[in-house]
Amino acid sequence: MDLAQQLVRSVARTFFNSPDIDTRHVLIVDALVIHSALRDDDLSYLMSMNLKDLHRICAKLRDERLLQVHVRPELREGQQRPTNRTYYYIDYRQAIDAIKWRVYHLDKAVQGNSKPASEKKEYFCRRCSAEWTQMEVLDKVDPIRGFICHRCDDILVFDPEREAGGHEQSTKLNNQLRFITDTLPKLDAMVVPENTFETAHASARPVVRDATNQAAPSIVVESMAKPTAVKGMANTGPQSIAVDITELEGPTEAEKKSEQERKEKIAQSNALPSWHVQSTVTGTSYTGVNPLPVAKADEDEDKKPTDQVDDTMHSEEVTNLFEMLARQQAEEARRKEVEADDSDDEEDDQDDDEGEFEDIINNTGEKRQLSSGTTSVADTPASEERPPKKVKVEVPADDVDSDDEDVAFEDV
Numbered sequence: 032m033d034l035a036q037q038l039v040r041s042v043a044r045t046f047f048n049s050p051d052i053d054t055r056h057v058l059i060v061d062a063l064v065i066h067s068a069l070r071d072d073d074l075s076y077l078m079s080m081n082l083k084d085l086h087r088i089c090a091k092l093r094d095e096r097l098l099q100v101h102v103r104p105e106l107r108e109g110q111q112r113p114t115n116r117t118y119y120y121i122d123y124r125q126a127i128d129a130i131k132w133r134v135y136h137l138d139k140a141v142q143g144n145s146k147p148a149s150e151k152k153e154y155f156c157r158r159c160s161a162e163w164t165q166m167e168v169l170d171k172v173d174p175i176r177g178f179i180c181h182r183c184d185d186i187l188v189f190d191p192e193r194e195a196g197g198h199e200q201s202t203k204l205n206n207q208l209r210f211i212t213d214t215l216p217k218l219d220a221m222v223v224p225e226n227t228f229e230t231a232h233a234s235a236r237p238v239v240r241d242a243t244n245q246a247a248p249s250i251v252v253e254s255m256a257k258p259t260a261v262k263g264m265a266n267t268g269p270q271s272i273a274v275d276i277t278e279l280e281g282p283t284e285a286e287k288k289s290e291q292e293r294k295e296k297i298a299q300s301n302a303l304p305s306w307h308v309q310s311t312v313t314g315t316s317y318t319g320v321n322p323l324p325v326a327k328a329d330e331d332e333d334k335k336p337t338d339q340v341d342d343t344m345h346s347e348e349v350t351n352l353f354e355m356l357a358r359q360q361a362e363e364a365r366r367k368e369v370e371a372d373d374s375d376d377e378e379d380d381q382d383d384d385e386g387e388f389e390d391i392i393n394n395t396g397e398k399r400q401l402s403s404g405t406t407s408v409a410d411t412p413a414s415e416e417r418p419p420k421k422v423k424v425e426v427p428a429d430d431v432d433s434d435d436e437d438v439a440f441e442d443v
């Protein structure tokens with residue numbers, strides 16, 4: 032900030048100290064650097080000049096971006112209507128940018144003047160004011176008097192300083208602006224604090240007036256000070272923003288729970304509808320085909336090991352089959368008793384029947400092993416994929432389904 036203030040004051044002295052511009056520019060800039068923010072009447076008191084002249088000079092400085100103007104309504108004591116009071120302050124960021132722009136354009140303008148030595152018009156004619164470069168006059172030369180003008184045949188005058196070389200100008204300018212070009216990189220390396228009217232006015236140094244020049248105190252009219260504020264819309268925008276910062280690395284318990292609920296929801300929504308997994312004709316369920324088994328809401332039922340379930344299920348099935356066979360045999364025996372004629376054919380039939388029955392038994396035995404194998408294989412990845420806590424598998428339905436499928440496959 033000190034560097035920026037120093038640069039601004041130096042630039043004011045550099046560019047506003049020429050005879051045609053009075054030194055009051057420099058004094059105003061100095062006063063604003065010292066006082067941070069000044070009302071126009073205070074500044075006119077400090078400068079001992081009337082407000083009109085002050086506004087004119089400050090307008091020029093404002094155009095050069097060396098100072099900023101802020102107008103706000105204030106209500107003076109004993110007045111009914113507020114009046115607009117003008118404040119001046121320096122926005123150092125804008126001032127530095129303006130200085131950069133000015134130096135850049137100065138440098139560019141001087142660089143544009145510099146021409147190659149072969150294009151310098153160093154010979155000029157005093158009679159017709161024609162100008163020639165050295166290459167142009169070489170072919171018309173008087174051995175005694177020197178080069179001769181192409182237009183009027185007068186003797187040309189050689190004056191290398193007549194068109195001051197751009198290089199000399201540029202060097203001179205660079206020397207004169209060295210304090211700026213040396214300061215600007217330093218300012219780029221640091222952060223120039225933003226200086227708005229509020230910050231400038233907050234740190235303003237009050238003007239000490241003598242007893243005869245006391246200014247009437249005035250208060251700011253807040254409602255008119257913000258022309259962008261709309262009446263009745265003072266409470267726009269968020270009142271407070273609460274940010275939760277969790278110190279834990281991983282997700283919290285609540286996040287885990289919500290994530291689990293979300294997964295359950297997805298699993299339920301992905302589950303096939305009942306009319307899709309269950310035959311409406313036979314009532315058979317086909318959920319075994321589905322890699323995502325139907326989720327069951329029965330939480331209390333503990334999941335039994337798959338093999339054990341299979342064994343009990345298959346043993347039940349086998350006993351049912353044996354009972355059915357026994358009933359069929361009993362019926363057959365009764366039928367044979369009813370039929371009086373005993374024949375070898377019938378005995379062969381009976382043997383065949385028994386053979387068929389045995390085949391069925393063997394088939395069921397095989398089927399039991401196969402089905403237990405397939406069901407366990409089919410179940411394992413599914414049970415690994417999802418946690419047992421979240422989704423309850425309808426284990427019996429699965430097993431019955433796969434058994435039925437196995438039977439169907441074997442029949443085919």
Ligand SMILES: [Zn+2]
Pocket residue numbers: 156157158159160161180181182183184185
């Ligand atoms: Zn001439």
